[in-house]
Amino acid sequence: MAITKKQSAELAKQVFEYAPAPEAIDHVHIAPSYGLFVGGKMVEPHSKKRFPTINPATEKKLAEVSEADAVDVDRAVKAAGRAFDSWSHLAPSKRARYLFRISRLLQERARELAVVETMDGGKPIKESRDVDIPLSAAHFFYYAGWADKLEWAFPNRKPRPLGVAGQVIPWNFPLLMLAWKIAPALAAGNTVVLKPAETTPLSAMVFAEICMQAELPPGVVNIVTGAGKTGSLLVEHPGVKKVAFTGSTEVGKLIQRALAGTGKKLTLELGGKAANIVFEDAPLDQAVEGIVNGIYFNQGHVCCAGSRLLVQESIAEPLMEKLKRRLSTLRLGDPLDKNTDIGAINSRAQLEKIQGLVESGIEEGAVLYQPECRLPERGFWFPPTLFTNVSQSYRIAREEIFGPVLSVLTFRTPAEAVEKANNTPYGLSAGVWTDKGSRILWMAERLRAGVVWANTFNRFDPTSPFGGYKESGFGREGGIHGLAAYLDLN
Amino acid sequence: MRGVRSVDEVGADERAASLAKRSIKKSSKLWALDLAVRCMDLTTLEGSDTPGKVAALCAKAIRPKPGDSTIPSVAAICVYPARVADAVEHLRGSNVRVASVATAFPSGQSFLSIKVAETEDTVRAGAHEIDMVIDRGAFLSGDYQRVYDEIVAVKEACGNAHLKVILETGELGTYDAVRRASILAMAAGADFIKTSTGKVQPAATLPVSLVMMEAIRDFVRETGRPVGFKAAGGIRTSKQAIAYLVLLYETLGSDWMTPERFRLGASTLLNDVLMQIDKERTGVYQSGDYFTID
Numbered sequence: 001m002a003i004t005k006k007q008s009a010e011l012a013k014q015v016f017e018y019a020p021a022p023e024a025i026d027h028v029h030i031a032p033s034y035g036l037f038v039g040g041k042m043v044e045p046h047s048k049k050r051f052p053t054i055n056p057a058t059e060k061k062l063a064e065v066s067e068a069d070a071v072d073v074d075r076a077v078k079a080a081g082r083a084f085d086s087w088s089h090l091a092p093s094k095r096a097r098y099l100f101r102i103s104r105l106l107q108e109r110a111r112e113l114a115v116v117e118t119m120d121g122g123k124p125i126k127e128s129r130d131v132d133i134p135l136s137a138a139h140f141f142y143y144a145g146w147a148d149k150l151e152w153a154f155p156n157r158k159p160r161p162l163g164v165a166g167q168v169i170p171w172n173f174p175l176l177m178l179a180w181k182i183a184p185a186l187a188a189g190n191t192v193v194l195k196p197a198e199t200t201p202l203s204a205m206v207f208a209e210i211c212m213q214a215e216l217p218p219g220v221v222n223i224v225t226g227a228g229k230t231g232s233l234l235v236e237h238p239g240v241k242k243v244a245f246t247g248s249t250e251v252g253k254l255i256q257r258a259l260a261g262t263g264k265k266l267t268l269e270l271g272g273k274a275a276n277i278v279f280e281d282a283p284l285d286q287a288v289e290g291i292v293n294g295i296y297f298n299q300g301h302v303c304c305a306g307s308r309l310l311v312q313e314s315i316a317e318p319l320m321e322k323l324k325r326r327l328s329t330l331r332l333g334d335p336l337d338k339n340t341d342i343g344a345i346n347s348r349a350q351l352e353k354i355q356g357l358v359e360s361g362i363e364e365g366a367v368l369y370q371p372e373c374r375l376p377e378r379g380f381w382f383p384p385t386l387f388t389n390v391s392q393s394y395r396i397a398r399e400e401i402f403g404p405v406l407s408v409l410t411f412r413t414p415a416e417a418v419e420k421a422n423n424t425p426y427g428l429s430a431g432v433w434t435d436k437g438s439r440i441l442w443m444a445e446r447l448r449a450g451v452v453w454a455n456t457f458n459r460f461d462p463t464s465p466f467g468g469y470k471e472s473g474f475g476r477e478g479g480i481h482g483l484a485a486y487l488d489l490n
Numbered sequence: 491m492r493g494v495r496s497v498d499e500v501g502a503d504e505r506a507a508s509l510a511k512r513s514i515k516k517s518s519k520l521w522a523l524d525l526a527v528r529c530m531d532l533t534t535l536e537g538s539d540t541p542g543k544v545a546a547l548c549a550k551a552i553r554p555k556p557g558d559s560t561i562p563s564v565a566a567i568c569v570y571p572a573r574v575a576d577a578v579e580h581l582r583g584s585n586v587r588v589a590s591v592a593t594a595f596p597s598g599q600s601f602l603s604i605k606v607a608e609t610e611d612t613v614r615a616g617a618h619e620i621d622m623v624i625d626r627g628a629f630l631s632g633d634y635q636r637v638y639d640e641i642v643a644v645k646e647a648c649g650n651a652h653l654k655v656i657l658e659t660g661e662l663g664t665y666d667a668v669r670r671a672s673i674l675a676m677a678a679g680a681d682f683i684k685t686s687t688g689k690v691q692p693a694a695t696l697p698v699s700l701v702m703m704e705a706i707r708d709f710v711r712e713t714g715r716p717v718g719f720k721a722a723g724g725i726r727t728s729k730q731a732i733a734y735l736v737l738l739y740e741t742l743g744s745d746w747m748t749p750e751r752f753r754l755g756a757s758t759l760l761n762d763v764l765m766q767i768d769k770e771r772t773g774v775y776q777s778g779d780y781f782t783i784d
Contacts, residue, residue, distance in 0.1 A: 455500070
């Protein structure tokens with residue numbers, strides 16, 4: 001024997017606890033206070049009002065940002081309007097050059113942006129580092145390529161830009177959503193006024209610096225910070241010709257109402273309650289990874305999150321056992337630690353919403369499972385959660401929770417899976433796990449969802465259009481489809 | 491065997507790649523490096539192996555770093571059957587075990603009678619552990635029964651010696667086949683399943699190891715019998731070794747983090763681990779001249 005039985009038993013008891021591996025933050029400069037990015041420079045807000053943005057993992061204030069009022073929004077839209085004429089008439093290859101430059105600068109400042117994104121939003125550094133920032137740069141890179149090929153993208157259609165685009169983005173992927181909005185708009189020859197979410201404005205402030213660094217002509221990109229009020233001032237401004245919104249279905253409906261009859265073009269990317277469907281012949285260990293990635297990625301703050309797990313009844317038991325075991329290995333804690341899998345909930349309000357829905361699930365009779373998990377004392381945290389014994393009628397099976405909470409339902413046949421998956425007001429995404437290729441196609445034809453992933457989940461690419469059915473919105477972002485939303489093709 | 495659950499290749503690769511990004515620092519790094527030494531099968535499998543070479547290897551196995559008693563001995567040394575007696579002699583009094591590759595290593599293309607006889611003779615010469623190869627020819631032609639029967643026969647020939655079954659995953663072609671071979675070997679009585687001989691490229695990889703560990707996890711769930719895992723071939727750096735330990739920890743858990751259930755087969759890994767241990771302790775890298783080259 002290489003070692004004695006006693007030694008072996010002692011060793012087995014030792015847990016391979018990872019020592020802290022925090023990402024360095026000393027290279028990041030966050031200013032104590034930010035103005036608005038209007039007409040190519042940072043300006044003081046007319047409102048004179050500022051509000052704090054905090055780190056949700058520590059509740060400490062990171063900086064103060066401006067709250068744009070009607071005058072500020074008007075100035076920004078006018079700056080964008082002034083810039084539109086020259087920007088839209090600039091040689092398309094030159095527009096492309098600016099976009100390529102922005103893409104390169106995003107890559108050069110990737111570490112800094114990843115840290116800012118993680119500190120301001122609470123997401124794990126491994127996600128901001130490996131997903132948010134590289135994908136943001138990829139979007140600019142992709143749309144830069146289209147800028148001088150619009151006539152090939154839409155043959156015989158004479159594509160023309162629309163004017164000033166008013167864009168309002170959410171807090172779950174701040175920089176990535178900014179890229180989804182700004183890159184196609186600029187490539188198509190529009191100018192933009194963008195409003196980031198009030199809890200996560202900082203990466204947009206770094207982006208403003210990048211616009212200046214790239215010597216982007218003044219007024220082509222304007223960024224106004226603020227809460228819902230600022231957003232409604234922006235989308236309702238008469239100078240805005242096109243509105244793009246990503247966020248809750250509730251606000252999306254308000255915007256659609258406000259814009260009715262104005263002639264403004266509108267795209268909405270709203271909520272979701274995606275079904276992740278696992279058939280009995282699925283590769284189970286990889287399906288477990290897909291389920292985890294589907295709902296616990298970014299603490300479940302993902303509009304296309306696979307928040308409803310539909311499992312074929314014959315494999316429900318082994319799959320649940322594997323899933324529960326896997327949940328116990330998720331590492332929740334300091335978002336800046338490179339080994340963290342689950343970071344902080346974005347805000348207190350969101351945490352309360354999650355808590356409320358989880359309580360409703362317990363009351364309605366679902367069975368709660370949470371792995372043993374120590375939550376940090378300060379900050380906003382919620383452990384990875386799964387509910388079994390869920391019925392279609394429970395709130396946790398119908399409403400978007402936008403947190404790390406999975407509802408598990410079972411089905412018996414493919415037809416039943418389709419029926420249950422489609423039985424929701426939403427229709428943003430779905431996942432299908434099976435070894436059988438023909439069944440993937442059969443399911444994809446019937447699922448009413450903008451994206452159907454097969455044997456994977458939450459996979460994004462700038463070339464691939466993304467958007468919803470039903471209350472998940474309309475219009476597509478990404479790919480050629482994403483360009484069409486920013487062009488007059490008549 | 492065709493009913494064994496499938497593996498999604500893209501998903502397995504992604505999971506292995508994401509675990510390889512774990513950042514193991516300071517105390518946990520030292521702990522992992524120490525464990526890597528304790529779980530190492532220090533290996534020499536060359537036609538040119540001599541009693542002298544084996545003697546030197548044994549000395550290194552017992553005391554990896556002369557003058558530093560905090561460095562533990564390795565788990566075992568791994569040699570060809572003809573060198574087992576030399577190893578037994580030089581390891582006498584230590585707790586380093588002797589492992590040997592039997593059954594027409596590395597191809598496995600010989601007669602069952604010869605494989606059984608080779609195993610018996612090797613155990614008689616004093617080997618504590620037998621690393622057998624499966625008959626990939628039979629496996630790939632679909633003759634699973636024959637592969638199974640051979641493992642059962644070799645296991646019987648092992649007596650009290652531990653049996654590690656080498657799947658030679660580099661020749662199996664798909665993760666589905668790797669998973670099938672893993673289940674087959676465990677059902678036939680393997681104490682360990684092992685990735686590779688080290689004579690075929692690709693040898694051990696992280697995703698292949700993940701697939702094998704997941705097969706072990708499912709087998710334990712079904713039968714309650716724990717089976718060990720050995721990664722071998724191409725593991726040369728501490729960073730790689732730590733990646734395997736992370737994979738093991740997050741797939742099979744801390745119960746597997748012991749030489750009784752995990753081994754790293756390697757010929758050149760040890761000195762890099764010693765160098766990294768020194769680096770963690772002192773903060774500086776030492777020249778290769780400070781580590782013995784046996």
